[in-house]
Amino acid sequence: MPNTAFSVERFVFLPVGVFVARLKGPNRFDVSAANARKLCDRFAEGGLNALISDYCDCTLGHQPHEYRQIADVFxxxxxxxxxxxxxxxxxxxxxxxxxxxxxxxxxxxxxxxxDPLEAETWIFAQLGADRSAASAPRALDPPQAEG
Structure with missing residues (x-):
């Protein structure tokens, strides 16, 4: 039986401070809104300079009007x-x-x-860094089941 739980894998590229969130499974609006607030809080703590949200393995359960609400949080x-x-x-x-x-x-x-690598390359360029010179991102914690 396939895993239908929603989870987030969190990584960071150091020292440039690129936070990567890889979302997996079905994502509901309420969970997405809560995660957006958590991300904003995490960035407010300092040390992070850019964000990559990877939805490739995620199914969004949002309505179009809910996109704006998430965008407003960010x-x-x-x-x-x-x-x-x-x-x-x-x-x-x-x-x-x-x-x-x-x-x-x-x-x-x-x-x-x-393409995730294209996203990483663009993000690094925005920070004046070279993605090809960076090591693999460090996992921040085990995948977190949400919702």
Missing amino acids: AAGMPKGMAFAYVYQPEQAAHIMVMTRILNAAGLKVRGFN
């Missing part, structure tokens, strides 16, 4: 000018288009990618 809680990359499946393009439009308008630097 727009209010993330540092202006911060680089933020989404990695997504083609069927998630509408979600990513809404999020990138709102977050770019709010002063973040946001792009969507279909």
Whole structure:
């Protein structure tokens, strides 16, 4: 029987401070909103400079009007000018288009990618760093079941 639980794997590239969240399984709006607030709190603590949210193994259970609510959490809680990359499946393009439009308008630097390495390369370039010179990201904790 396939695993239908939602979980998040969390990694960080040091010393540049790139936080990577790999979402897996079905993601509900309430869980997504709570995780957005947690991410904003984590960035407010310092030491993190950019974010990659990887939705490739995630099924979004959000309605279009809920995308804006999640974007508003990030727009209010993330540092202006911060680089933020989404990695997504083609069927998630509408979600990513809404999020990138709102977050770019709010002063973040946001792009969507279909390839995780392209997202990492872009994020590192935004920080003036070279992805090819970086080591593998460090796992922050074991995968966390959410919701």
